[in-house]
Amino acid sequence: MDDLGDIVGSIAAQMSAEADRGRVADYIPALARVSPDHFGIAVVTADGTLHAAGDAQLPFSVQSVSKVFALTLALDRVGDDLWKRVGREPSGSAFNSIVQLESERGIPRNPFINAGAIVVSDALLAGQHAREAIGDLLRFVRFLADDDGVTIDSEVAHSEAGTGFRNFALANYMKAFGNLDNAVEEACKVYFHQCALTMSCCQLAMAGRFLMADGVHPGTGRPVITPERARRINALMLTCGHYDGSGEFAFRVGIPGKSGVGGGILAIVPGKASIAVWSPGLNERGNSKLGSLALEKLAERTGWSVFTA
Amino acid sequence: MDDLGDIVGSIAAQMSAEADRGRVADYIPALARVSPDHFGIAVVTADGTLHAAGDAQLPFSVQSVSKVFALTLALDRVGDDLWKRVGREPSGSAFNSIVQLESERGIPRNPFINAGAIVVSDALLAGQHAREAIGDLLRFVRFLADDDGVTIDSEVAHSEAGTGFRNFALANYMKAFGNLDNAVEEACKVYFHQCALTMSCCQLAMAGRFLMADGVHPGTGRPVITPERARRINALMLTCGHYDGSGEFAFRVGIPGKSGVGGGILAIVPGKASIAVWSPGLNERGNSKLGSLALEKLAERTGWSVFTA
Amino acid sequence: MDDLGDIVGSIAAQMSAEADRGRVADYIPALARVSPDHFGIAVVTADGTLHAAGDAQLPFSVQSVSKVFALTLALDRVGDDLWKRVGREPSGSAFNSIVQLESERGIPRNPFINAGAIVVSDALLAGQHAREAIGDLLRFVRFLADDDGVTIDSEVAHSEAGTGFRNFALANYMKAFGNLDNAVEEACKVYFHQCALTMSCCQLAMAGRFLMADGVHPGTGRPVITPERARRINALMLTCGHYDGSGEFAFRVGIPGKSGVGGGILAIVPGKASIAVWSPGLNERGNSKLGSLALEKLAERTGWSVFTA
Amino acid sequence: MDDLGDIVGSIAAQMSAEADRGRVADYIPALARVSPDHFGIAVVTADGTLHAAGDAQLPFSVQSVSKVFALTLALDRVGDDLWKRVGREPSGSAFNSIVQLESERGIPRNPFINAGAIVVSDALLAGQHAREAIGDLLRFVRFLADDDGVTIDSEVAHSEAGTGFRNFALANYMKAFGNLDNAVEEACKVYFHQCALTMSCCQLAMAGRFLMADGVHPGTGRPVITPERARRINALMLTCGHYDGSGEFAFRVGIPGKSGVGGGILAIVPGKASIAVWSPGLNERGNSKLGSLALEKLAERTGWSVFTA
Incomplete structure (x- = not known):
């Protein structure tokens, strides 16, 4: 070549x-x-x-590229138990569909669609405050990149929170099926900040x-x-x-x-x-x-x- | 190792x-x-x-392992035009679902689910009789395997034809959307024989x-x-x-x-x-x-x- | 008034x-x-x-107005057992959907969508030839209307048979779930003639x-x-x-x-x-x-x- | 009789x-x-x-019987424009499904499923605070019943708010499609109190x-x-x-x-x-x-x- x-x-x-x-x-x-x-x-x-x-x-x-790092960190924290809460199959849907969540009772198809990534965010919380989980993830990405210049854009994170009704819908829906341990707002906060990397x-x-x-x-x-x-x-x-x-x-x-x-x-x-x-x-x-x-x-x-x- | x-x-x-x-x-x-x-x-x-x-x-x-050989032969025959009639995405459905065909107007998600394989069989026909298309496929597989001992079990092929109502349904459904060139019976005949390899x-x-x-x-x-x-x-x-x-x-x-x-x-x-x-x-x-x-x-x-x- | x-x-x-x-x-x-x-x-x-x-x-x-008469006659023939094979709920689908048949395992939602009407046609057959079932239905409608001028347009019936791939798909699909007693072709023949009233x-x-x-x-x-x-x-x-x-x-x-x-x-x-x-x-x-x-x-x-x- | x-x-x-x-x-x-x-x-x-x-x-x-009264009052307030935001067809779904909302872009099928009733609650708000809209509805039902003994059980209303993740999901989802004028929390507050009649x-x-x-x-x-x-x-x-x-x-x-x-x-x-x-x-x-x-x-x-x- x-x-x-x-x-x-x-x-x-x-x-x-x-x-x-x-x-x-x-x-x-x-x-x-x-x-x-x-x-x-x-x-x-x-x-x-x-x-x-x-x-x-x-x-x-x-944005969603961050899901790779969040998944890696969450697996490190909670181990393969994470796979009880999120699947490993392609979604086969044209959108980040809420349909699949209904038929599969709140278990997202994989960690790289929004619903799955919200479950991963919930796993990252693990009893901490959102701020701490976000800090952990940022430190982890800086470590992986060998670069402390990686940041989180809080304007982006807050915009997501203001317009992310579909993600709030997904989170509430999974919460209804018992697949979020933390408050919807906390899990979404981690998720929105992660996307703002x-x-x-x-x-x-x-x-x-x-x-x-x-x-x-x-x-x-x-x-x-x-x-x-x-x-x-x-x-x-x-x-x-x-x-x-x-x-x-x-x-x-x-x-x-x-x-x-x-x-x-x-x-x-x-x-x-x-x-x-x-x-x-x-x-x-x-x-x-x-x-x-x-x-x-x-x-x-x-x-x-x-x-x- | x-x-x-x-x-x-x-x-x-x-x-x-x-x-x-x-x-x-x-x-x-x-x-x-x-x-x-x-x-x-x-x-x-x-x-x-x-x-x-x-x-x-x-x-x-x-059975469905044959879909790999049928796809290879069909691509050789009709070229990449085949991809206008069948997709390349995972289906994301628990079954060989007819649901997806409805929402995607008769275009199967990929050539390895039944509906997609029936389209491939239809492409293999290309104006021939089913018997000829089946013969072509058998010769192709024997050539690939360097082995003339490969056969088609006609008892299996006929059993499929007798019980394959779901496949007939898929074929008729795609025919309704204009995605079969040949008669439903011919395309299914090729498909059932292919599966009987x-x-x-x-x-x-x-x-x-x-x-x-x-x-x-x-x-x-x-x-x-x-x-x-x-x-x-x-x-x-x-x-x-x-x-x-x-x-x-x-x-x-x-x-x-x-x-x-x-x-x-x-x-x-x-x-x-x-x-x-x-x-x-x-x-x-x-x-x-x-x-x-x-x-x-x-x-x-x-x-x-x-x-x- | x-x-x-x-x-x-x-x-x-x-x-x-x-x-x-x-x-x-x-x-x-x-x-x-x-x-x-x-x-x-x-x-x-x-x-x-x-x-x-x-x-x-x-x-x-x-066309589908005939479903009212076919249902009436079928209920007379097989009684309320018919309701084991077809539901009584609105379909809630934009089309005569095959989707619902998949999730509800071959039981159509009601006798007035195509799938349901095909089940009714199958019930009208009851071991007879399609021709006899069609004759019965025609006589019944003439009796209801007090008018022997009611006919079946065989050109329409045959056109339906030629283009009715979606209906053949529905019938095959229900047959796959065991919800047709007669051959797909016979049930569809009754159905196509009924629509041609x-x-x-x-x-x-x-x-x-x-x-x-x-x-x-x-x-x-x-x-x-x-x-x-x-x-x-x-x-x-x-x-x-x-x-x-x-x-x-x-x-x-x-x-x-x-x-x-x-x-x-x-x-x-x-x-x-x-x-x-x-x-x-x-x-x-x-x-x-x-x-x-x-x-x-x-x-x-x-x-x-x-x-x- | x-x-x-x-x-x-x-x-x-x-x-x-x-x-x-x-x-x-x-x-x-x-x-x-x-x-x-x-x-x-x-x-x-x-x-x-x-x-x-x-x-x-x-x-x-x-509970949902209240949807009749809320619809009546909302129609009185906003007139037939309400029908631009909610349909009039049976849902055909086994549950208060979020699926239909996805395919029909945030327009619920009718005002008697939960999603539709939340739209009605949103219409009742009309720029007021939830408390006022709730008061209006209570007064309306008392008037219809000629009975001031009709009440709203605030324990029930608050329980709904605590467990109603599926309803929050529906509301957020419709908000994402632009079909709620007021904040999700306000519309849900009206809805939960209405159900607690x-x-x-x-x-x-x-x-x-x-x-x-x-x-x-x-x-x-x-x-x-x-x-x-x-x-x-x-x-x-x-x-x-x-x-x-x-x-x-x-x-x-x-x-x-x-x-x-x-x-x-x-x-x-x-x-x-x-x-x-x-x-x-x-x-x-x-x-x-x-x-x-x-x-x-x-x-x-x-x-x-x-x-x-």
Whole structure:
């Protein structure tokens, strides 16, 4: 393959020139005012090299990408008992559907849809105040990224709280089925702050390294989680990481990834690379349009795929 | 890792001794009378070595495992236009649901649920008689397996036709939406015969080799399909290969696989192995109980996973 | 109130002049070629007087209106055991949905949706050939209407058979759940012929008299069914007679009615009148647009409503 | 028919002796501790006579029966614009389903399911504080019943607020679709207090008189609502008054009725009677088991039915 730096640079150039950039999420003002013109990409390889291009240093709202870190931390805290409260199957629904919660009695299909992530937030609380749980998560992400510049945007967090009626509905619904231990408001507070994590592509790619490295933090050389758990989180990212576009992403790109409505995607090539892309415009499934395309091109040019010999 | 032959043998021994073997499918007599005591396993590695144990030579009804071969052949015939008629997303439904067909106007979610496979059968017909399409598929599978001993059990095919009201319902429903080109009876005839393919674990593992080898038939050294298509079929197997247990299989086993109600599973480790297991008893999701467990243990002991470094 | 003849005439005149006439069903040619300009109305009162206006003598395809007569005859044949196979609740679905059949395991919600009517057709077969069951039903409707001019349009019946994939799907689906005793083809044959009943408004209003008269055939003075069964069929017409527009019809018109996709509606004012209207254009719920409007106006001007003092 | 007083008395005696009394709602303590042994019945006829038997003077929590009064008052306040925010069709769902809200974008099917009633509560607020809206409703019901003894049980209201997560979920969900004007907490507060209305059978039958009398308050002789609106509310009670048992109630009993989870049912025979029954045990559809049975027997013995000549 070509030099990785060249590939990354040429993809960034190509994406910056794209006319059709998708539609920026507009349900909260702080997201709506981000320009669709941004594109950033950062790739950290197994040997620790970082290649970045475009707006790779610009912080953005990672939104649902944060679900990967929250899940990792919650599994560390409560162990596999978490799986009694949330499933591991793709949702198969066009939206972050409340329908499935009704037929499956308050157990969300997986931790990467909103309902599942709210259960994860509830697990992170574990009797603490929301503020403490949020602090724990922030510290954990900073540790993973080796970077204390990762922040939580409280304007975003409060906007979510003000407009997140659908998430309050999901939380109340699960509470009705007994699947929240803490108050609805507390679980949602953790969830909204988690979504408001603000990171650049470089920080995000750094934070994802442990998933490329069978659970080991390359900075410390010590395990964050077991290899088995790392494999399993990667599997969940592949089957459930792009909402109802997960099958399509696996089909086209062929590597585990988790997208967020802010336009970011974290993608993992086990043993090879941790990748973050960002472009705010979304496709019809709610995933970054150019981010998905950039990853498809990157996979094509590097040959990275979990489905190849 | 230990010697692969030893691993395969010890897994077979362990599975034979298991008390809880799941429930044999009983909707057609020819399946119902198969003993739950069978267990077979066959592994073909990239260098062409075959390791087999248990009832690996015993032919069984591959049922939905055949969907992998039918899809491959249909893509070869009609190309990517097939994707206008069938999706690539996990179904997220507990059953081979007709519900999704209603809300998505006759387009099945993926080619590995029954509705999707009936569309694939319809594509295989392409103006021929059912008998010819069935003949084509049989020849193709024999070619893939390098084995003319692969057959179609016409008793099984006719039993399906007699009891397959749900499949006739699916086919009529899609026909109502204009998503079948041929007569319902013809498409179903192809589908029922395809499901009646009868193969041993050894034959099945042999037939799956091209998916481990980026599309190349190891026997001839020539491509059956392009590497890209091979990758994509593997991706579909991972996200959709075990019905509503696909997420769980990816989580636990971590390699692409396709199960059938006869108790067989074909699993692919890209670049490394093509694996077939068979045990007739099914778990609550309709996948081979011991087959799934055997693959989990095999993955554990060999370290084979698409999600690991 | 004004003279009933005057009211009927003025409504017919008003409806003929309406510009917005809805959309004629076009799924079979025999229905599609009917002009939307038709409007007919016939009212038979308790004293036997018939008031008719517009195209009240023109025969049309009664389609689902026939479900009322088929249900009456089937209840007479198999008694209340029929209710083990079909429910009595409104469907609450926008279409003649197959979704509900899945969640309720092959038991249709009521006898006035297609699936329910196919079960009724199956009950009418009762071991006979389809031809005999169809003959029985035709004789029964002629008897109710006191008119041997009622016919079955075999072109319509055969068109339905050719395009009725959705109905075949429903029938196969129920067969899969064990809720059809006879072959799918036989039950559907009865159903398609029943839908092809051809009657004028006058004939239809005459045929409905027994429901206005607590089950008594006014021509013979003898009961066709018990008063209790007549009341119950009226109740079903009110709650389920207009598909997913039943609530709206009850709200606006306030009398039991059953519509058909041919544009006919039979409506019953217990103790007072049996009414038939016909106009081929349908509203968005699949019920005759001007037929519904005409009945609303008739109810308004006569004060007929089951919900008034 | 027999003397109405005798009929009422004998039904009460029969119901008191019934062994199988259904299951008392237990989701809030104040309801759970009510004895299933209660049975009360009160019938007010058009001439103003009141027949009562059993526990007809004992106050109970009317719960969803209150939806009739809230709808009446809200229609009076905001007029038919209310129908832009809530439908008029039976729900066809086994539960007070959130599923329908998803597919129909936040518009509840009718005002007698919980979601619809919350929209009605929101309409009653109309910029006031919840306390004022609650006061208005209480005054309205007292006026309808000619009885200042009607109260709201604040223990019940507060219990609902504490356990009503499913209702909060519905309200948040509709708020997400823009179908609540006021804060979720305010609308739910009105709703919970409305459900906590406490009335005896006698009070309830008195309060329902205007619906028997084409909208006229028999005490004042003056219209509460127009005859047309009275008819329409009766129609809604018939098609939607018993949740997913509405069709069955229409089929068996044949008169408009609205049930509540406290075991009460208000039933209206237009022009003839306003009836209240109460027995706390519920059937599998969530309607009073003995209350339904008592009404069926009363209809049978009096001949009261809207579907009879």
